[in-house]
Amino acid sequence: MLLLALDTSLAACSVALWRDGAPIADHFVPMARGHAEALVPMVQAVCAQAGVDLAAVGAIAVTRGPGTFTGIRIGLATARGLALTIGCPVIGVSTLEVIAASALLRTDPAPILVVQDARRGEIYAQRIGATPEESTAPRLLAVADLAAAFPERPLRLVGSGALLAAERLGAGATVAAAEVLPQAAVLAGLAAARLQRHGTARFAAPPSPLYLRAPDAKLPSA
Amino acid sequence: MLVLGIETSCDETAAAVVDDDGTIRSDIVLSQLEDHAPYGGVVPEIAARAHVDHLDSIIARAMTEAGVGYRDLDAVAATAGPGLIGGVMVGLMTGKAIAAASDRPFIAVNHLEGHALTVRLTHQAAFPYLLLLISGGHCQLLEVTGVGAYHRFGTTIDDAIGEAFDKTAKLLGLGFPGGPALEAAAKAGNPKAFALPRPLAGTETCDFSFSGLKTAVLHAVRGAGPLTDTVRADVAASFQAAVADVLADRVGRAMQRYAARHGDGRTLVVAGGVAANRTLGDRLATVAAAHDFALMVPPPRLCTDNAVMIAWAGLERLQLGLTDNLAAPPRARWPLDMEAAAAGAKA
Structure with a gap:
């Protein structure tokens, strides 16, 4: 099956096509802004490079966050619009999980803790084990609560919050990679594995964003 | 000629299919009024979240009610501004995706032009x-x-x-x-x-x-x-x-x-x-x-925000060959008049 993967959840825009266990074309461009302009032409360019018709795609993978709210929505709206038209499932994957896999650290068996700086004294964190069953769900927590939440050692820290987390977690928690951007080609591999494990029926309903943070809005005082 | 219109620039999630003979084949509007009412005004982030949650199913309904498939469309039109940028992006990206996947032209519509041209649909007004x-x-x-x-x-x-x-x-x-x-x-x-x-x-x-x-x-x-x-x-x-x-x-x-x-x-x-x-x-x-x-x-239903007007503006532009490429940007500000648009481009 042909799988198309998109990521716009952080400071890069990437698209990959995956078939029979390997990427057949992928584009990756670091960018702080401009994802809304770049994404769909990049999808077309990747399809043209691979010589495939976009309508022939059998599944779409997308990062659902946590990340920038706008970036997450750009990826999800595009993925869901494509899927609606093509009539195929959408597989949503945690951005933190893609970051862990993008760091290419699988040879070391120690668990990975992906930590992304969420500002305001908070951090997005997800523990990635050797198998999906050993991984936790992504969550948002106060930096001050990190040590209590993740007592196990050793831990390899990956992500923009790695240095911050290393300070809090102390001995046994080492920085493996501080600045890792998610890559669609890596996302494609994770999604393909998930699709193989669960079948398409599991992905009948499209994924929704994983913001982990409520909108900034105050109710008027009575 | 059939055009799918998509509107997400404020607090209505809307999709419609309109024929160039003026037939409104479908007209779906999902109001977010209840989501914003407790705040006494539209909250942009709440609006953007609601748009991405609901837009694809609203479009699916509009297509089903119109009784057409994506390949039956002659173009896809989406509001590209002006408006609340988070919501605009949701509709714009969804529209581009549908246009790319169905291999149809895309039209990035100015929301204000949608309002401005509606009377040509409802009253056959001439310029x-x-x-x-x-x-x-x-x-x-x-x-x-x-x-x-x-x-x-x-x-x-x-x-x-x-x-x-x-x-x-x-x-x-x-x-x-x-x-x-x-x-x-x-x-x-x-x-x-x-x-x-x-x-x-x-x-x-x-x-x-x-x-x-x-x-x-x-x-x-x-x-x-x-x-x-x-x-x-x-x-x-x-x-x-x-x-x-x-x-x-x-x-x-x-x-x-x-x-x-x-x-x-x-x-x-x-x-x-x-x-x-x-x-x-x-x-x-x-x-x-x-x-x-x-x-x-125009009747009240087509004066408040809706997607019929976006589809219609798309039809008018399509007939003049005014289509856009899929890199079209979302625009929080986008004056309709040429003088202000030119001044904005220089600034």
């Missing part, structure tokens, strides 16, 4: 016409000579007209959205109970100003003692009468200017959400008749 665009975010007078050809006569120098209604309604504790609530409250009131100013009335320009009126309302409410239902109704009626006077004066001025440039068969078109207000509509009808202008107002 040129004088347009009064009154909504929650806008208040402007434009000379419309063709698709993409707008010349601005005047605009608000501070608040939009709908904003003035909403703020006054909030002050009176009438709830959100304020426009319809204020209009209802005004029915029982005396429009002469409070002496409110008519900002810019009688001046040479065709511009509007509503912030002074808002302040005057605040003082009137403070000086009126307890906020009883009678006071509420009187303030609402007085406010609405002031707005009607201002509109009549400014539109009258614009009609004189328009009449100096165009011959017989002159038309005034009123569009945007505030066009649904009866009191203002009646007053504009009187002014139009006095200046020998025909008055055309």
